[in-house]
Amino acid sequence: MRILSALLLSGSLLASPAAFAQTTWTGGDDQATSPLACDASVTPVPPGDYNGGTPTGAPDRKGKALKVVDIPKLVGVGYFNSTAQGVQSAAKETGNMTVTTDGPTKANIDEQITFIDNYITSGVDGILFAANDPVAIAPVLKRALEAGINVVGYDADAEADARQWFVNQAQPNGVAKALMDQLASEIGEEGSFAIVTSTFTTPNQARWIAEMTAYSAKCHPKLKFLETVEAQEDNILSFNQAQTLINKYGDELKGIVGMTSVATPAASEAVQQNKLCGKVSVVGLALPNAMKPYINNDCIKSTVLWSTVDLGYAAGLAMRAVADGTLKPGDTTFKAGRLGDLQIVNQSQILLGAPKVFTKTDINNFDF
Template sequence: MIRKTLFAAAALAAMAGSAFAASAWTGGDDLPTNPLACDGTAGAAAAKPYDGGEPTGAPDRKGKKITVVDVPKLIGIGYFNATSKGIADAAKELGNVDAKTDGPTQANIDQQITFIDNYITSGVDGILFAANDPVAIAPVLKKALSKGINVVGYDANSQPDARQWFVNQAEFNGIAKAMVDNLAKEIGEEGAFAIVTSTFTTPNQARWIAEMAAYAEKCHPKMKWLETVEAQEDNVLSFNQATTLINKYGDELKGIFGMTSVATPASAEAVTQANKCGTIAVVGLATPNAMKPYVEKDCVKSVVLWNPVDLGYAAMQVLRAVADGDLKPGATSVKAGKLGELQVINGSEILLGAPFVFSKENIGQFDF
């Protein structure tokens, strides 16, 4: 499924002479794309039956204190520090959850699997996770389900049947539209861009890129996609990859998409050090605090994200609702504390909300 040639839609477009050539990216998955309307008309949500997994022989946990471990892609970076804070905030508010965050210091799927497996052995009631690889992580999550452990994902999904629910920070096509529209506004309809991502197999980045390509083909067909490079969620590698792109393409490169909270500030720093602010636009996903220096200096105009504190908070609320039996297959919404009622989409996903664009006008209002 992973590392296939660029999905069929883009391949067909390439044969028709599109700027979105398959050589620009060797990632992807087998899922269809669903680009939103160019004019901003909301997409229709299609009903889909529950496709998540079920724990085997789970005890009655309703109202009882539960122990939960959060195992994100990696620990020690601002983004997952923020989701961890949201999880801790929700646990404190709920009062009957003992939650902790633990995981690898690198975005390594083998290490992540080991952490989860160790917590299954030591004994927990619930597992929260953000997957480094949707397929590779599935067996250990299914093992957790087989032990009666409640399993909820957030940020980066697994195969649906390996967890009960997934809290989606924003729909993939919504992120794609926000990213592409903002870059097109900065570099024009015929500008050339490159992408710095984590890995081609990271599920959320792969899906965003797929939807970005489909949306750009539909609504900004003359934009030119030069290349996509992997940077492993590593700050130094992200900076070096962005610098390589700047040097490789010269004046042709008009924009860089950063697909991670590490790649975006590193790309902005590369543009800054190359004295290309105002010449090469950077649009990406990142936390406001990491981007404030670049936004305040007008080197970056658009940062697309959601509130990761809210994402972690929502994930903890969802797991508590699952443990209590209040969120069951077939539900259309779930109560999530201060966030109110969140909607169920795509069978077994909970939608946090629409993406948010941070700019010079509003970024100072946020601190994470």
């Protein structure tokens, strides 16, 4: 595990006996945090001045057919298969937008940059993306803007001026609250837990972990954090990392928090294979369909997420609206078809809503 000084953590780890209140690095970023009140629901941050980018010399695309490429972190996993489904739904609804989903088969930023670069060269009207690294991806997205291409992000953002808008599935502090409240309810206020994330540079997961740090210190101060491990959004590696945590900590390990839609079911499988159902909880972000086997057989109690189909759908509609000029700087809401009016927050983000906790009582009502 990495060790950082308290200065580098700059307030993310509080000087208290809280879950993360130690010098052990959690995998979170070092940006300022804004933990919600312990008994409060998610309160969206009102928008300020627009801080997104602007395409250079973009042609008039209002009402015209659009050729769009969707480049997620990786292809071939359930999470991004379902966001792609949502994007296609938006394309069908608008009737004049063709979208191709393409990208690396592993969450590799260098490969993702290559895909984007190739599509800039081949020529597209719009690029949808979910970033593997917010800083590393920014230069190629800026090249797209300079080429007059509309750029909209979803799921994992880039630097704000490298895209026009970002569809945010949930406020980071809202994700943190949902995960940590659920974890504490399952393992108790003094339980020990570890985190399985994708990579330490994946922007949304690092932001969620930083907010989890602050929220836990404030609202669940006796939870004990053990360590964070990387699993690259790879099913086998995620299982092996969970297995390693089980072997390493034994009875001390009461919970595993999965930060990806791959890590959470893989950790659940590791718990089940080790006959630890009811002894080690898995709380994390995952598609309901992937978690149904573990929740329906009472091995795992819950999973936390948002509608990934709706996330892709909102991103697709945002792309059409940007091209048409109906989504523009200064707007405070975005008309998102069947989703109704979505709030614009953080200067250039469209907020999908608060995360949901799926349990055995309702998980079978959802199919994604």
